[in-house]
Amino acid sequence: MDATTTAPPALDLLCVNTIRTLSMDGVQRANSGHPGTPMALAPLGHRLFTRHLKHDPAAPDWADRDRFVLSCGHASMLIYSLLHLSGYEVSLDDLRNFRQLHSPTAGHPERGEVPGVEFTTGPLGQGVSSAVGMALAERMLAAHFNVDGHEIVDHRTWVLASDGDLMEGVAQETASLAGHLALDKLTVFWDDNRITIDGTTDISFTEDTAARYESYGWQVLRLDDVDDLEAIDGVVAEAIADTARPTLVVTRTHIGIGSPRQDTPQAHGEPLGAENVKLTKQAYGWPEDSEFLVPDEVRTAYAEVGERGAAAGQAWDEAMDAFRAARPELAEEFRRRMHGELPDGWADALVAESFEDAGAAATRQSSGQAINLVAPKLPELVGGSADLAGSNLTTITDAGDVSATDYSGRNLHYGIREHAMGAITNGLHAHGGVRAFGGTFLIFSDYMRPAIRLAALQGLPSIFVFTHDSVYLGEDGPTHQPIEQLASLRAMPNLLVLRPAEANETLAAWKVAIEQRDRPVAFALTRQKLAPFTYGGESKLAGAEVARGGYVLREATGGTPDVIVVASGSEVHLALTAAARLEEDGTPTRVVSMPCQELFLEQPREWRDAVLPPHVRARVSVEAGATFGWERFVGDAGETVGIDRFGISAPGDQAADALGINVDAVVSAAHRALATVHAGPGMEL
């Protein structure tokens, strides 16, 4: 243990070595994992969990708990060990079953699998970035709920982050925003171990990271020896004392400390090996043949975590009682929002609205209307744009901006940082108490895919408002025209892609979006104006149908279709025109509007078969994007009308037409499909 200049007191050292040996044993038994970082960060984790974190292991969802994010998710045995010792529902058997089938102790910590894991981490840069969202949620909720001397929202966000976390672009975007927004209750410990997988960090990382964070407006502190527990207390005190800036603590550590592999890349991502485990335990003065050993003294010491947590929780409960007595409505709003419940009648304004007689409007406009129709009833609805608010139409009217000096607004300005927006939107939801949306052009969804995926993976209901959803955006050209983005998003599990066709569908889609509790939603909205549907002259809103993903918008004359044209978004209008042409020529044609493939595929067979009857095999899909994935709906005899190349810079209608998105193409495709059906079975590519 040469590297340790300051040995902790005996009991603390025992605790620290317990965490270290549990981590080693977990990885060794799984024969897979990352032992070195949990060993190195054990003193910091120990000190935070026992002294500084405000948390109650018996109430892991307590609203005013501190948030702790292990951004270096590969060090998962660290948090599992800490949670186990602290009394969360993580058993010693769970530690023994690290990385095994059906065990909650997955290779990387997963929110929802293990109480106390606030955010699923592993993809580097995401945890530290979404933590910015958590710290922001705390400030926004405090601004809204802490009134008349009641301080019911007052907690901190703690992050342990690796070199990789800080190198990733998303973390740089969010760090800049955290500084801009002066999120002082955010503290990031950077595990400065000077080792990455490929060698020492200096092969690729020689910037002055401390100076970089100072340039973002952060306080930067140094913890030169992570084993010095009092020094940890010191930097924590300094972090808390700075009420104007977030804090980065440059934390010097030694990966795999005490093991023969200390300070080498080998300590990062593979088990130490049985022999090295023994040697390391010897170096720790640990029984070398023990496994998953937790000394009684350590159990006793950690029991205090629960006691301290229970006391803190009780104090907060009392504060909450007082708040409830003084401000019952606000207290109820807090409870409701933290539970993710919607208030009665929240959607009334959406449902009451009808656009049948309105003029044409882009679905991005209808989306902006939807946001502002529900915003008065849903104070938790907040959001913003990556510098395209005027194009995405994501501004909540008269709700004010969030800034470093005033967190009471509801509009967020992300700058030109789409990935940060995705990660922060996720962090806002992981914190709870807010429902957040983030807007940009659909093409730039590519910049934030890792964040979208993490929302889907851990079931966060982030709402992504993607506008300018096809080549119809026009002159900006192929760099800005989405082609494969719809298919790419639809391929992702647990994500709803909503592409409404006009105003009524857009409002209904927003209702669907806000009702989601455990999955994210991606809107695809038009730049160009579209006429509202009349729904056959009846005053019928699209609500229920949109929630079913796809529905019969226009039945074939006579009620028995020869051909079905299925489309989404703006191309539903093209489908209607094509259907009229086909019917003129004597072909009974049904038009199916399919704003959400995922919801449609979730419907019972009766619904699906009623909308797309199996015996009607002449089908055409129309969408101004990649045809990829539409084969599922049109089948062997069917045809897809779409764009399987990059776009073209020209006025929108001309661009689409030149790329084959036009009525002629749909009519021709319908004739081809009919011919195929008449030719009988068989499948050609």
Place this chain on the structure above:
Amino acid sequence: MDATTTAPPALDLLCVNTIRTLSMDGVQRANSGHPGTPMALAPLGHRLFTRHLKHDPAAPDWADRDRFVLSCGHASMLIYSLLHLSGYEVSLDDLRNFRQLHSPTAGHPERGEVPGVEFTTGPLGQGVSSAVGMALAERMLAAHFNVDGHEIVDHRTWVLASDGDLMEGVAQETASLAGHLALDKLTVFWDDNRITIDGTTDISFTEDTAARYESYGWQVLRLDDVDDLEAIDGVVAEAIADTARPTLVVTRTHIGIGSPRQDTPQAHGEPLGAENVKLTKQAYGWPEDSEFLVPDEVRTAYAEVGERGAAAGQAWDEAMDAFRAARPELAEEFRRRMHGELPDGWADALVAESFEDAGAAATRQSSGQAINLVAPKLPELVGGSADLAGSNLTTITDAGDVSATDYSGRNLHYGIREHAMGAITNGLHAHGGVRAFGGTFLIFSDYMRPAIRLAALQGLPSIFVFTHDSVYLGEDGPTHQPIEQLASLRAMPNLLVLRPAEANETLAAWKVAIEQRDRPVAFALTRQKLAPFTYGGESKLAGAEVARGGYVLREATGGTPDVIVVASGSEVHLALTAAARLEEDGTPTRVVSMPCQELFLEQPREWRDAVLPPHVRARVSVEAGATFGWERFVGDAGETVGIDRFGISAPGDQAADALGINVDAVVSAAHRALATVHAGPGMEL
């Protein structure tokens, strides 16, 4: 023109105002585009193109030209105007047809459409990031070719970048690398106009950007008035003088300068309007009713650009002659590499290798072998990994690392910066003279999608080596297990996704990859070991078949299949086992290996029908990923075996089995498909 403190000399002012008015007119006529930034940056563009850039408009592909990247691609009228005036093949009619159908002057500048456009820009952060790759290519080629006093590679890379460029994470990643690699011949002018679309920059961007770049190891200079042409000369001289660091020039500008919309967001992304155009021309002392006016004096002044360029080109030609005389082989290698030609016999070692009798190997291992088999014959092959070289197996043996003090190596260390790797790989190819690959886990392809797309869009043959390509990677769990990534990549136009099944296919796939000249390639390679195919006992390499995308690996007994199982990568082995089981039960079964869907779909109908005969409708696809897109190959009667949910942390085989990737699932699916065929036509979802 109040903001101009230093009026340029009269002739220069005339030139600058020509650029400004051409830009205004182009946008106004298109009634679409971004006038304000070209107007603001006109003096800088003018001075660079006429004084500082080493370029020859008559030879836009001259190998040793300076590279100029307009990273703020929305300011496209600036580069179009400059190229037109300088004598590139951009006509006044092209300017008049800005953003119109079939015009080369697209909304954002597109490489290949307009000579002189080095990189397709528009998605912010990409141009300035890929410029780092260009500057790196220059240093690497100089290290290799500049010998014995011959300096045939000696040029600079110039970038104009916006606020958005510098906010984007990818630009922060690449800036850190550019500083680390001491790319001193890279100069970035940051258009510090203090305006973004949503307002003044201070709503989201208050960091000290200059300090941030200093922390990366850049020289930071200030150009307080972009209209001061001599000050431009000054910062250029300082940038050139610093031979240890890249340079950022904080360039204070006024968006929409001289117009009634100066210094407002409105000047950014919409035409000024006819009236404002007139008023602005008045302010410039310009004939207010003129359109696309280029005064004769300006024509004369710009003629010098061509003369200077021709002289520079001639000087270089002479240097090249001397080099050729002294070092004929090296000179020929330079010519060949800059033309993207492959040397004779480059693939001999790949083709000669056979693994029929070898042991099992992961395809990532075979990929590493392939790289090292061709590397000796292909000195242009360079590459690296985003800190996973030991896992991606991307190291070129004995070739050395590229570092700030030695650019002669061939191995690049990107750190944990996948997006930077993608952008730099693109920049290396856009520069020319190198063939570059970049490696990471398949899951992290999500981090670099915007870069992959820009490679596909502009036809750069970037090679992305994605390993750990399925849930078989095991214990790292769902955060690391790709599911939708294969489908998402396949949905992208002009990208080949290569997922070979074993060693022979992997070598053949590398041959395909290196032969691409105008599209990128994404490999999907296994972590787990796979046995080499015996190809029916014959010594038959997979080469030709892999190039066709899909082929019959195992014919049904008797030659007439009842069922076809089509699979890619590691699941081809599962398909073979399932086929053996099906045949035991009396079902003649063909196995099709499909390492590349895109190549297969490009084959003539005869090949496709021979591999997947239309009358054999009982088909099953198997891939350990999203089924999305496989319907194209299995059709209505077919079945897909795949994973349409997120993964699970467990040893790889157990994880796959638990997720339904096993022989039983394939056999059952085959029986279902046979039953469907027997039931007759009709399509159910």
